[in-house]
Amino acid sequence: MTFCVSLSKQRAKFSAAHFTIFDDGSVERLHGHNYAVGVDFYGEQLSNGLLFPFSIAKKHIQCLCDAWDERVLIPSDSVFVQVLTEDGQTLVHLKTSKVNKRYAFPSEDVLVLPITNTSSEELARHFSRLLKEKIAGDLSNVTRFDVHISESPGQSVGVTCDLSESGDSAVIQSI
Numbered sequence: 001m002t003f004c005v006s007l008s009k010q011r012a013k014f015s016a017a018h019f020t021i022f023d024d025g026s027v028e029r030l031h032g033h034n035y036a037v038g039v040d041f042y043g044e045q046l047s048n049g050l051l052f053p054f055s056i057a058k059k060h061i062q063c064l065c066d067a068w069d070e071r072v073l074i075p076s077d078s079v080f081v082q083v084l085t086e087d088g089q090t091l092v093h094l095k096t097s098k099v100n101k102r103y104a105f106p107s108e109d110v111l112v113l114p115i116t117n118t119s120s121e122e123l124a125r126h127f128s129r130l131l132k133e134k135i136a137g138d139l140s141n142v143t144r145f146d147v148h149i150s151e152s153p154g155q156s157v158g159v160t161c162d163l164s165e166s167g168d169s170a171v172i173q174s175i
Contacts, residue, residue: 001044003051008038008148012061014069016111018118021080025097030072036156037065037127038148043141052139060134064127071111072103073118083112120157124149128161 017032039061043051074092075081082093090110092103115122128147135142143164150156 002042003044003046005041005051005054005057006038007041007054007057007061008036009058009061012037012039012058012065014065014071016068016071016073018073019094020119021075021078021094021096021117025099027094027096027099027101030103033151035068035123036150037061038150039131040146040148041139041142042144042146043139044143045141047141051141056138057135060131060138063134064130068111070109072105072109073123074110074112075115075118075122076112077114077116079116120149120151120155121159124157124159128159132161132163 013034013036015032015034017030019030020028022028039057041051041057045051074083074090076083080094080096082095084091084093085107088107090105090107090112092105094101094103113123113126115126124147127149128145131145131147135145144160144162146158146160148156148158
């Protein structure tokens with residue numbers, strides 16, 4: 001028997017600006033979303049009738065949401081993006097076959113993420129990686145979890161993180 005604990009509290013959200021780079025070289029304009037985050041945790045073993053105390057997982061989810069809230073999200077692993085920090089400013093050069101843009105943001109407003117694009121798919125994958133690190137050791141009965149990130153009602157991306165497999169390459173699957 002597998003148990004599922006679903007956490008999608010109203011506070012589990014972040015507001016952030018981003019742009020998405022497409023395969024044809026086009027790029028969305030810089031814009032923002034009020035992202036909502038939900039996580040489903042799965043496991044077979046109970047301790048004292050619980051899969052885990054909800055408060056532990058909620059704390060980790062909220063910590064990640066708070067870190068991403070009110071930020072401009074920039075992908076550092078994109079071949080189309082160069083990032084430089086200078087005099088308290090984060091300078092972003094975005095160059096594709098169709099776009100050549102430069103942005104300057106106060107560094108305190110920017111979160112540079114080790115992802116290739118600031119798409120919902122990449123955000124969900126990176127959130128899953130970070131959550132996996134945070135819950136390691138805290139949620140020993142959890143064998144996998146699904147992260148759902150929604151840009152708007154009815155439009156979300158989910159990934160599955162299998163905790164029984166080691167290493168990052170095997171843990172993330174789109175759902």
